[in-house]
Amino acid sequence: MCFHQIPFQKHGGDHIVLVGTVFEALLRVDNWCESRKHNWTCASLRLAVYEECSQRRAVEFAVVLKAVLPIYLLVGVGMALRGFKVLTEDMEKGLLKMVIHCLYPCLILDKTLGNDLVRQSSVLAWGVGLGCGLVLIGMLLSYLTGMILGLKPGTGRRTFCVSAGVQNYGYTAIPILLTLAPVLGGDERVLGVMFVHSLGVEIAIWMVGVMVLTGSVFGNPKLLINGPIVAVILGVGLSSTEGWRFFDLENGPIVGSVTRQTMGWLGACAFPMGLMLIGATMYDFIGKERLSAKIGIGGLAVRLVVMPLVIMCAAKYLPLLHELKLVLLVQATMPAAVSPVFVARHYGGSPGVAVQVVMATSIVGLFTIPLWISWGVRFIFP
Numbered sequence: 001m002c003f004h005q006i007p008f009q010k011h012g013g014d015h016i017v018l019v020g021t022v023f024e025a026l027l028r029v030d031n032w033c034e035s036r037k038h039n040w041t042c043a044s045l046r047l048a049v050y051e052e053c054s055q056r057r058a059v060e061f062a063v064v065l066k067a068v069l070p071i072y073l074l075v076g077v078g079m080a081l082r083g084f085k086v087l088t089e090d091m092e093k094g095l096l097k098m099v100i101h102c103l104y105p106c107l108i109l110d111k112t113l114g115n116d117l118v119r120q121s122s123v124l125a126w127g128v129g130l131g132c133g134l135v136l137i138g139m140l141l142s143y144l145t146g147m148i149l150g151l152k153p154g155t156g157r158r159t160f161c162v163s164a165g166v167q168n169y170g171y172t173a174i175p176i177l178l179t180l181a182p183v184l185g186g187d188e189r190v191l192g193v194m195f196v197h198s199l200g201v202e203i204a205i206w207m208v209g210v211m212v213l214t215g216s217v218f219g220n221p222k223l224l225i226n227g228p229i230v231a232v233i234l235g236v237g238l239s240s241t242e243g244w245r246f247f248d249l250e251n252g253p254i255v256g257s258v259t260r261q262t263m264g265w266l267g268a269c270a271f272p273m274g275l276m277l278i279g280a281t282m283y284d285f286i287g288k289e290r291l292s293a294k295i296g297i298g299g300l301a302v303r304l305v306v307m308p309l310v311i312m313c314a315a316k317y318l319p320l321l322h323e324l325k326l327v328l329l330v331q332a333t334m335p336a337a338v339s340p341v342f343v344a345r346h347y348g349g350s351p352g353v354a355v356q357v358v359m360a361t362s363i364v365g366l367f368t369i370p371l372w373i374s375w376g377v378r379f380i381f382p
Contacts, residue, residue, distance in 0.1 A: 131200020
Protein backbone atom coordinates (compact mmCIF):
# COMPACT_ATOMS: atom_id res chain seq x y z
CA MET A 1 0.00 0.00 0.00
CA CYS A 2 1.18 3.51 -0.74
CA PHE A 3 0.52 5.96 2.08
CA HIS A 4 1.80 9.15 0.59
CA GLN A 5 1.11 12.83 0.04
CA ILE A 6 2.34 14.72 -2.99
CA PRO A 7 2.19 18.52 -2.47
CA PHE A 8 1.63 20.94 -5.33
CA GLN A 9 3.03 24.26 -4.21
CA LYS A 10 2.66 25.70 -7.71
CA HIS A 11 -1.09 25.18 -7.62
CA GLY A 12 -2.15 26.85 -4.40
CA GLY A 13 -0.72 24.22 -2.07
CA ASP A 14 -3.11 21.50 -3.25
CA HIS A 15 -2.24 17.94 -2.38
CA ILE A 16 -3.45 14.50 -3.28
CA VAL A 17 -3.47 11.68 -0.75
CA LEU A 18 -2.60 8.32 -2.28
CA VAL A 19 -3.80 5.43 -0.15
CA GLY A 20 -4.29 1.91 -1.41
CA THR A 21 -2.80 -0.32 -4.06
CA VAL A 22 -0.73 1.04 -6.93
CA PHE A 23 -3.76 0.77 -9.22
CA GLU A 24 -5.94 2.70 -6.76
CA ALA A 25 -3.26 5.35 -6.36
CA LEU A 26 -2.97 5.80 -10.12
CA LEU A 27 -6.75 6.10 -10.41
CA ARG A 28 -6.72 8.81 -7.74
CA VAL A 29 -4.08 10.68 -9.72
CA ASP A 30 -6.23 10.62 -12.86
CA ASN A 31 -9.34 11.73 -10.98
CA TRP A 32 -7.42 14.49 -9.22
CA CYS A 33 -6.07 15.90 -12.46
CA GLU A 34 -9.44 15.72 -14.21
CA SER A 35 -11.32 17.37 -11.33
CA ARG A 36 -8.98 20.34 -11.31
CA LYS A 37 -8.75 20.53 -15.12
CA HIS A 38 -5.00 21.09 -15.15
CA ASN A 39 -3.47 21.58 -18.58
CA TRP A 40 -0.37 19.57 -17.75
CA THR A 41 -0.43 15.78 -18.00
CA CYS A 42 -0.36 13.26 -15.18
CA ALA A 43 2.71 11.44 -16.48
CA SER A 44 5.02 12.88 -13.84
CA LEU A 45 2.53 12.10 -11.09
CA ARG A 46 2.07 8.53 -12.29
CA LEU A 47 5.84 8.11 -12.28
CA ALA A 48 5.97 9.52 -8.75
CA VAL A 49 3.49 6.87 -7.60
CA TYR A 50 5.66 4.05 -8.93
CA GLU A 51 8.81 5.60 -7.47
CA GLU A 52 7.20 6.12 -4.08
CA CYS A 53 5.97 2.52 -3.89
CA SER A 54 9.36 1.19 -4.98
CA GLN A 55 11.24 3.34 -2.47
CA ARG A 56 8.85 2.37 0.29
CA ARG A 57 9.32 -1.34 -0.38
CA ALA A 58 13.09 -0.84 -0.47
CA VAL A 59 13.25 0.84 2.94
CA GLU A 60 10.88 -1.52 4.74
CA PHE A 61 13.66 -3.94 5.70
CA ALA A 62 15.93 -1.09 6.85
CA VAL A 63 13.13 0.54 8.85
CA VAL A 64 12.29 -2.69 10.66
CA LEU A 65 15.94 -3.55 11.27
CA LYS A 66 16.44 -0.09 12.76
CA ALA A 67 13.57 -0.78 15.16
CA VAL A 68 14.79 -4.29 16.02
CA LEU A 69 18.45 -3.55 16.79
CA PRO A 70 17.83 -1.30 19.85
CA ILE A 71 15.72 -4.10 21.33
CA TYR A 72 18.61 -6.53 21.16
CA LEU A 73 21.00 -3.87 22.46
CA LEU A 74 18.81 -3.37 25.53
CA VAL A 75 18.73 -7.13 26.11
CA GLY A 76 22.52 -7.11 25.76
CA VAL A 77 22.77 -4.29 28.30
CA GLY A 78 20.76 -6.39 30.75
CA MET A 79 23.08 -9.35 30.20
CA ALA A 80 26.13 -7.13 30.72
CA LEU A 81 24.71 -5.63 33.91
CA ARG A 82 24.10 -9.11 35.30
CA GLY A 83 27.55 -10.27 34.21
CA PHE A 84 29.23 -7.34 35.99
CA LYS A 85 26.98 -7.93 39.03
CA VAL A 86 25.41 -4.49 38.75
CA LEU A 87 21.95 -6.03 38.33
CA THR A 88 21.94 -8.77 40.95
CA GLU A 89 19.29 -11.46 41.43
CA ASP A 90 17.94 -9.71 44.53
CA MET A 91 17.61 -6.46 42.60
CA GLU A 92 15.96 -8.25 39.69
CA LYS A 93 13.10 -9.54 41.84
CA GLY A 94 12.21 -6.05 43.02
CA LEU A 95 12.62 -4.48 39.58
CA LEU A 96 10.50 -7.20 37.98
CA LYS A 97 7.67 -6.51 40.42
CA MET A 98 8.02 -2.78 39.72
CA VAL A 99 7.76 -3.33 35.96
CA ILE A 100 4.81 -5.74 36.16
CA HIS A 101 2.77 -3.96 38.81
CA CYS A 102 3.68 -0.29 38.21
CA LEU A 103 5.49 0.68 35.00
CA TYR A 104 3.69 -1.60 32.54
CA PRO A 105 0.19 -0.84 33.93
CA CYS A 106 1.00 2.88 33.66
CA LEU A 107 1.96 2.41 30.01
CA ILE A 108 -1.26 0.50 29.36
CA LEU A 109 -3.43 3.14 31.01
CA ASP A 110 -1.64 5.97 29.22
CA LYS A 111 -2.29 4.36 25.82
CA THR A 112 -5.87 3.17 26.44
CA LEU A 113 -7.47 6.09 28.30
CA GLY A 114 -9.43 8.11 25.75
CA ASN A 115 -8.39 5.77 22.92
CA ASP A 116 -11.43 5.60 20.64
CA LEU A 117 -10.23 2.35 19.07
CA VAL A 118 -10.54 0.32 22.29
CA ARG A 119 -14.16 1.43 22.66
CA GLN A 120 -15.19 -0.52 19.58
CA SER A 121 -16.84 -3.83 20.37
CA SER A 122 -15.25 -5.45 17.30
CA VAL A 123 -11.78 -4.55 18.58
CA LEU A 124 -12.54 -6.00 22.01
CA ALA A 125 -14.06 -9.20 20.64
CA TRP A 126 -11.52 -9.87 17.89
CA GLY A 127 -8.56 -8.59 19.93
CA VAL A 128 -9.15 -10.74 23.00
CA GLY A 129 -10.42 -13.68 20.95
CA LEU A 130 -7.43 -13.75 18.60
CA GLY A 131 -4.98 -13.07 21.42
CA CYS A 132 -6.21 -16.18 23.22
CA GLY A 133 -7.11 -18.31 20.20
CA LEU A 134 -3.86 -17.90 18.27
CA VAL A 135 -1.81 -18.74 21.36
CA LEU A 136 -3.89 -21.88 21.85
CA ILE A 137 -3.19 -22.84 18.23
CA GLY A 138 0.50 -22.21 18.89
CA MET A 139 0.42 -24.43 21.98
CA LEU A 140 -1.36 -27.20 20.09
CA LEU A 141 1.17 -27.11 17.24
CA SER A 142 4.01 -27.02 19.77
CA TYR A 143 2.62 -30.03 21.62
CA LEU A 144 2.35 -32.00 18.37
CA THR A 145 5.86 -30.92 17.40
CA GLY A 146 7.14 -32.09 20.78
CA MET A 147 5.58 -35.49 20.18
CA ILE A 148 7.21 -35.70 16.75
CA LEU A 149 10.57 -34.75 18.27
CA GLY A 150 10.23 -37.49 20.87
CA LEU A 151 9.85 -35.24 23.92
CA LYS A 152 8.16 -37.04 26.80
CA PRO A 153 5.89 -35.67 29.55
CA GLY A 154 8.16 -34.96 32.50
CA THR A 155 11.18 -34.32 30.28
CA GLY A 156 10.10 -31.08 28.65
CA ARG A 157 7.18 -31.73 26.29
CA ARG A 158 4.66 -29.67 28.27
CA THR A 159 7.12 -26.84 28.85
CA PHE A 160 8.01 -26.88 25.15
CA CYS A 161 4.30 -26.68 24.37
CA VAL A 162 3.85 -23.52 26.43
CA SER A 163 7.16 -21.79 25.62
CA ALA A 164 7.08 -22.31 21.84
CA GLY A 165 3.36 -21.58 21.72
CA VAL A 166 3.54 -18.06 23.17
CA GLN A 167 5.11 -15.16 21.31
CA ASN A 168 6.81 -12.19 22.96
CA TYR A 169 3.61 -10.16 22.95
CA GLY A 170 4.73 -7.12 24.96
CA TYR A 171 8.12 -5.53 25.47
CA THR A 172 9.70 -6.57 22.16
CA ALA A 173 6.61 -5.80 20.08
CA ILE A 174 6.04 -2.27 21.39
CA PRO A 175 8.99 -0.40 19.79
CA ILE A 176 8.54 -2.25 16.48
CA LEU A 177 4.84 -1.43 16.39
CA LEU A 178 5.50 2.23 17.20
CA THR A 179 8.00 2.38 14.33
CA LEU A 180 5.78 0.65 11.76
CA ALA A 181 2.42 2.24 12.59
CA PRO A 182 3.11 5.70 11.07
CA VAL A 183 4.52 4.08 7.92
CA LEU A 184 1.47 1.85 7.50
CA GLY A 185 -1.24 4.41 8.12
CA GLY A 186 -1.57 4.17 11.89
CA ASP A 187 -0.49 6.06 15.00
CA GLU A 188 0.30 5.37 18.64
CA ARG A 189 -3.34 4.49 19.35
CA VAL A 190 -2.43 1.08 17.93
CA LEU A 191 -0.76 0.32 21.28
CA GLY A 192 -4.18 0.36 22.92
CA VAL A 193 -5.31 -2.30 20.44
CA MET A 194 -2.18 -4.31 21.21
CA PHE A 195 -2.93 -4.25 24.94
CA VAL A 196 -6.47 -5.53 24.28
CA HIS A 197 -4.90 -8.35 22.26
CA SER A 198 -2.46 -8.98 25.14
CA LEU A 199 -5.41 -9.55 27.47
CA GLY A 200 -6.33 -12.61 25.42
CA VAL A 201 -2.72 -13.83 25.50
CA GLU A 202 -2.61 -13.48 29.29
CA ILE A 203 -5.82 -15.50 29.62
CA ALA A 204 -4.30 -18.27 27.50
CA ILE A 205 -1.06 -18.32 29.52
CA TRP A 206 -2.51 -18.30 33.02
CA MET A 207 -5.49 -20.53 32.33
CA VAL A 208 -4.40 -23.01 29.66
CA GLY A 209 -0.61 -22.72 30.02
CA VAL A 210 -0.66 -23.37 33.76
CA MET A 211 -3.20 -26.16 33.19
CA VAL A 212 -0.83 -27.85 30.73
CA LEU A 213 2.12 -27.63 33.13
CA THR A 214 0.30 -28.70 36.29
CA GLY A 215 -2.45 -30.95 34.94
CA SER A 216 -5.11 -28.96 36.81
CA VAL A 217 -8.46 -28.53 35.08
CA PHE A 218 -8.83 -24.74 35.11
CA GLY A 219 -5.28 -23.47 35.51
CA ASN A 220 -5.05 -20.72 38.12
CA PRO A 221 -7.73 -18.01 37.67
CA LYS A 222 -6.26 -16.00 40.57
CA LEU A 223 -3.24 -15.22 38.40
CA LEU A 224 -5.52 -13.24 36.09
CA ILE A 225 -5.67 -10.59 38.80
CA ASN A 226 -2.42 -8.83 38.04
CA GLY A 227 -1.29 -5.32 37.18
CA PRO A 228 -1.41 -5.47 33.36
CA ILE A 229 -4.79 -7.22 33.15
CA VAL A 230 -6.39 -4.87 35.68
CA ALA A 231 -4.93 -1.89 33.77
CA VAL A 232 -6.38 -3.10 30.45
CA ILE A 233 -9.83 -3.65 31.94
CA LEU A 234 -9.73 -0.31 33.76
CA GLY A 235 -8.45 1.58 30.71
CA VAL A 236 -11.08 0.08 28.38
CA GLY A 237 -13.82 0.62 30.96
CA LEU A 238 -12.97 4.29 31.52
CA SER A 239 -12.56 4.88 27.78
CA SER A 240 -15.99 3.40 27.12
CA THR A 241 -17.54 5.92 29.50
CA GLU A 242 -16.74 9.54 30.25
CA GLY A 243 -14.43 8.57 33.10
CA TRP A 244 -11.29 8.98 30.98
CA ARG A 245 -11.93 12.73 30.69
CA PHE A 246 -10.77 13.15 34.28
CA PHE A 247 -7.31 12.09 33.07
CA ASP A 248 -7.39 14.18 29.88
CA LEU A 249 -4.03 15.95 29.57
CA GLU A 250 -5.45 19.08 27.97
CA ASN A 251 -8.96 19.51 29.34
CA GLY A 252 -9.03 17.43 32.51
CA PRO A 253 -8.78 18.82 36.05
CA ILE A 254 -5.27 19.52 37.25
CA VAL A 255 -5.16 16.42 39.48
CA GLY A 256 -6.17 14.15 36.62
CA SER A 257 -3.92 15.75 34.00
CA VAL A 258 -0.89 15.64 36.31
CA THR A 259 -1.65 12.00 37.13
CA ARG A 260 -1.87 11.22 33.40
CA GLN A 261 1.44 12.94 32.72
CA THR A 262 3.05 10.94 35.53
CA MET A 263 1.61 7.73 34.09
CA GLY A 264 3.13 8.64 30.73
CA TRP A 265 6.58 9.16 32.25
CA LEU A 266 6.44 5.91 34.21
CA GLY A 267 5.05 4.00 31.25
CA ALA A 268 7.90 5.15 29.03
CA CYS A 269 10.28 3.24 31.33
CA ALA A 270 8.38 -0.04 31.02
CA PHE A 271 9.76 -1.70 27.91
CA PRO A 272 13.43 -0.57 28.32
CA MET A 273 13.41 -1.93 31.87
CA GLY A 274 11.57 -5.06 30.79
CA LEU A 275 14.03 -5.78 27.99
CA MET A 276 17.02 -5.37 30.30
CA LEU A 277 15.44 -7.77 32.80
CA ILE A 278 14.94 -10.27 29.97
CA GLY A 279 18.66 -10.00 29.26
CA ALA A 280 19.51 -10.58 32.91
CA THR A 281 17.30 -13.68 32.99
CA MET A 282 18.92 -15.07 29.84
CA TYR A 283 22.40 -14.52 31.29
CA ASP A 284 21.59 -16.75 34.25
CA PHE A 285 21.04 -19.74 31.98
CA ILE A 286 24.01 -19.29 29.64
CA GLY A 287 26.26 -22.32 30.00
CA LYS A 288 24.05 -23.89 32.67
CA GLU A 289 21.74 -25.83 30.38
CA ARG A 290 22.80 -28.52 27.98
CA LEU A 291 21.65 -27.37 24.57
CA SER A 292 19.33 -29.68 22.67
CA ALA A 293 19.28 -29.40 18.89
CA LYS A 294 15.78 -30.82 18.62
CA ILE A 295 14.37 -28.33 21.13
CA GLY A 296 16.03 -25.42 19.34
CA ILE A 297 15.00 -26.57 15.86
CA GLY A 298 11.49 -27.44 17.02
CA GLY A 299 11.07 -24.03 18.64
CA LEU A 300 12.31 -22.28 15.49
CA ALA A 301 9.98 -24.32 13.29
CA VAL A 302 6.87 -23.53 15.33
CA ARG A 303 7.60 -19.99 16.41
CA LEU A 304 9.41 -18.51 13.41
CA VAL A 305 8.06 -20.55 10.48
CA VAL A 306 4.59 -22.00 11.05
CA MET A 307 2.98 -19.49 13.43
CA PRO A 308 3.96 -16.41 11.40
CA LEU A 309 2.03 -17.89 8.48
CA VAL A 310 -0.96 -18.78 10.67
CA ILE A 311 -1.17 -15.33 12.28
CA MET A 312 -0.61 -13.44 9.03
CA CYS A 313 -3.34 -15.46 7.32
CA ALA A 314 -5.68 -14.49 10.16
CA ALA A 315 -4.70 -10.83 9.68
CA LYS A 316 -5.27 -10.98 5.93
CA TYR A 317 -8.52 -12.92 5.67
CA LEU A 318 -10.47 -11.99 8.81
CA PRO A 319 -12.63 -8.81 8.82
CA LEU A 320 -10.42 -6.88 11.22
CA LEU A 321 -9.76 -3.21 11.92
CA HIS A 322 -6.63 -1.95 10.16
CA GLU A 323 -4.86 -1.34 13.49
CA LEU A 324 -5.54 -4.90 14.66
CA LYS A 325 -4.03 -6.17 11.42
CA LEU A 326 -0.91 -4.13 12.24
CA VAL A 327 -0.79 -5.70 15.70
CA LEU A 328 -1.07 -9.20 14.25
CA LEU A 329 1.60 -8.43 11.65
CA VAL A 330 4.10 -7.63 14.42
CA GLN A 331 2.91 -10.41 16.73
CA ALA A 332 3.42 -12.96 13.96
CA THR A 333 7.13 -12.20 13.74
CA MET A 334 7.95 -12.24 17.44
CA PRO A 335 10.29 -14.78 19.09
CA ALA A 336 9.14 -16.87 22.04
CA ALA A 337 8.03 -15.04 25.17
CA VAL A 338 10.08 -15.04 28.36
CA SER A 339 7.09 -15.33 30.70
CA PRO A 340 6.85 -19.15 30.22
CA VAL A 341 10.32 -19.39 31.81
CA PHE A 342 8.88 -17.97 35.05
CA VAL A 343 5.71 -20.05 34.68
CA ALA A 344 7.81 -23.21 34.29
CA ARG A 345 9.88 -22.27 37.35
CA HIS A 346 6.83 -21.93 39.58
CA TYR A 347 4.64 -24.72 38.26
CA GLY A 348 6.92 -27.72 38.02
CA GLY A 349 7.99 -27.33 34.41
CA SER A 350 11.44 -27.44 32.86
CA PRO A 351 12.70 -23.84 32.76
CA GLY A 352 15.82 -24.95 30.90
CA VAL A 353 13.66 -26.08 27.96
CA ALA A 354 11.84 -22.75 27.93
CA VAL A 355 15.12 -20.83 28.00
CA GLN A 356 16.48 -22.82 25.05
CA VAL A 357 13.39 -21.97 23.01
CA VAL A 358 13.66 -18.29 23.98
CA MET A 359 17.38 -18.13 23.20
CA ALA A 360 17.08 -19.91 19.84
CA THR A 361 14.11 -17.88 18.60
CA SER A 362 15.52 -14.58 19.90
CA ILE A 363 18.89 -15.03 18.18
CA VAL A 364 17.42 -16.14 14.86
CA GLY A 365 14.63 -13.58 15.23
CA LEU A 366 17.14 -10.78 14.75
CA PHE A 367 17.27 -11.84 11.10
CA THR A 368 13.75 -13.21 10.58
CA ILE A 369 11.75 -10.33 12.09
CA PRO A 370 12.67 -7.81 9.35
CA LEU A 371 12.22 -10.46 6.65
CA TRP A 372 8.80 -11.58 7.87
CA ILE A 373 7.54 -8.02 8.32
CA SER A 374 8.74 -6.98 4.87
CA TRP A 375 6.93 -9.96 3.37
CA GLY A 376 3.92 -9.58 5.64
CA VAL A 377 3.32 -5.97 4.59
CA ARG A 378 2.95 -7.10 0.98
CA PHE A 379 0.85 -10.12 1.93
CA ILE A 380 -1.59 -8.46 4.35
CA PHE A 381 -1.70 -5.02 2.69
CA PRO A 382 -1.16 -5.76 -1.03
